[in-house]
Amino acid sequence: xxxxxxxxxxxxxxxxxxxxxxxxxxxxxxxxxxxxxxxxxxxxxxxxxxxxxxxxxxxxxxxxxxxxxxxxxxxxxxxxxxxxxxxxxxxxxxxxxxxxxxxxxxxxxxxxxxxxxxxxxxxxxxxxxxxxxxxxxxxxxxxxxxxxxxxxxxxxxxxxxxxxxxxxxxxxxxxxxxxxxxxxxxxxxxxxxxxxxxxxxxxxxxxxxxxxxxxxxxxxxxxxxxxxxxxxxxxxxxxxxxxxxxxxxxxxxxxxxxxxxxxxxxxxxxxxxxxxxxxxxxxxxxxxxxxxxxxxxxxxxxxxxxxxxxxxxxxxxxxxxxxxxxxxx
Numbered sequence: 001x002x003x004x005x006x007x008x009x010x011x012x013x014x015x016x017x018x019x020x021x022x023x024x025x026x027x028x029x030x031x032x033x034x035x036x037x038x039x040x041x042x043x044x045x046x047x048x049x050x051x052x053x054x055x056x057x058x059x060x061x062x063x064x065x066x067x068x069x070x071x072x073x074x075x076x077x078x079x080x081x082x083x084x085x086x087x088x089x090x091x092x093x094x095x096x097x098x099x100x101x102x103x104x105x106x107x108x109x110x111x112x113x114x115x116x117x118x119x120x121x122x123x124x125x126x127x128x129x130x131x132x133x134x135x136x137x138x139x140x141x142x143x144x145x146x147x148x149x150x151x152x153x154x155x156x157x158x159x160x161x162x163x164x165x166x167x168x169x170x171x172x173x174x175x176x177x178x179x180x181x182x183x184x185x186x187x188x189x190x191x192x193x194x195x196x197x198x199x200x201x202x203x204x205x206x207x208x209x210x211x212x213x214x215x216x217x218x219x220x221x222x223x224x225x226x227x228x229x230x231x232x233x234x235x236x237x238x239x240x241x242x243x244x245x246x247x248x249x250x251x252x253x254x255x256x257x258x259x260x261x262x263x264x265x266x267x268x269x270x271x272x273x274x275x276x277x278x279x280x281x282x283x284x285x286x287x288x289x290x291x292x293x294x295x296x297x298x299x300x301x302x303x304x305x306x307x308x309x310x311x312x313x314x315x316x317x318x319x320x321x322x323x324x325x326x327x328x329x
Contacts, residue, residue, distance in 0.1 A: 001025050001067065002291055003313035005204040006081070006149075006171040006242035010249045011050060015288070016057040019076040022288035025313055026067050026320075028105060028170065028242070032082040034260030037094055040087040044101055047078070060102060064320035079320075081105030081170070083150065085116050085135070092131070092138055099142040104324050105170060106139065107147040108132060108159060111269065112262060117148075117155035120181050121269075125152035133162055140165045143325045149242075153188050160191040165323065166200030167192055171242035173206055177226045178213040180270060182206075189234070197234035202319050204242020205230075209279035210270035211244070220284045224297035227311065236307040240316045241294065247287050251277030 002023050008030040009015045019027060031047070032040045051060055061067070061077030070077040080102045088094040088106075098106070108128075109119035116132035118125040128136070136159055139146055146167040148156040160167050169192055175183040184192075184203075192201040205227055212218035213226070231239060246253070254277060258269040268276055284293060291312075298308045 001071065001309065001313035001317055003067070003316040004028070004241055004243050004245070004288070004291065005168075005202075005316050006030070006206075007245045007247075008083075008249070008253075009245060009247040010253075012248065013054060013057075015247060016050075016054050016076070018288040020057055020074065022291040024076045024288055024291060025070045026061055026077045026079060026316070028079045028081050030083050031080045031103070032087045033084055033110060033257050034086050034262070037087050037089055037091075037098075040082065040098075041101070044080070047080070051078075062102060062104075063324055064317055067317050067320070079104050081107075081145075081147065083107045083147075084110035085114055086110075088135070090115060090131075092135055095135060095138045095144060096142045099144045103144060104320075105145045105147045105168070107150055108135070109148075109151045109155065110260075111150050111258070117159065118152040119150055119155075120152045122152060125154040127154045128158040128162060132159070136162050137164075139163075141327050143323060143327070145323050148188075148192070150182065153185055156184075156188045157191040160199070160201065165327065166202070166319070168202045168204070168319070169242075170202075170204045171206040171208070171211075171244040172203070173211050173226065174230055177229075178211065180211050182270065183211055189230075193234045193238045197238045200238075200319075200322075202238055202240060202315065203230070203234075204240050204316075206242060206244045207282070207285050208244035208246070209281065212282070216280045216282055218282055220282070220293065220297040221300065223282075224294070224301040227298065228301040228303065231303070231307070236303060236310055237315055239311055240313065240319075241291075241311070243285065245281075245285075245287070246278055247281075249278060254278050 061079040108117040111119040
């Protein structure tokens, strides 16, 4: 079982074939950054065309049972998520509609303040809003996972406290390892995972270079050692991979991620004026074909075979089983 719980590649037959070559059972893909509801539907329409064109490689994932189908047929199950609540606009009723359309993850913020919570780039973190609390409750009801990857500390802690179901940070790393704004403090990880990893939440480790100590030059050994030190505190059972792979995307896409429609200025986010585009991936994780190498690195870092299997996808599969259905399901 191999699951990457966050990618936003420039999707193509080549990428889908590389998923197959890397043995990816499931991939959580982003279908919205700043898109409205209708624009998100258009993105889902495009995915339907890819499913029609490449049925021997990919198919839509809705439940954890689809992972077993993927394994049995040698294909990759594609699970949808939004990196912003923009697809639900200001209508809580669209939460259920988005779940019915196949979304299984939704972030409450993407870097900025939203109607629901505060993003990690804001100076003042006011926590969950009144609407945010209502939306978290509705997401819990229908089985849409609360994702706080781009959210600020107080907002994340309050979301974890308010949610009646475990929440996730699908793609980030611990701040103690690398102090990027997008990486997470001990207080946040304690809230999401539990001080002893007993809250049921999940952390997906990111391979996006801005989240790595040393950036593009980060070694596989250093990355896997970071995972081992995180597991020392929380246990390996609540950890997985969310690579944030943006393979083959033009730099105009990273500008869309950072700028959207909220500003007329250029916002460089985790980049800079001198390096505004996508940073190069480490040479040991350039595309999905490199995914199996992570297992080798984790074993070298001291994880046993069962822990490696969990980190490579088994832990996400277990989370899917309890998270994607209605709260009384």
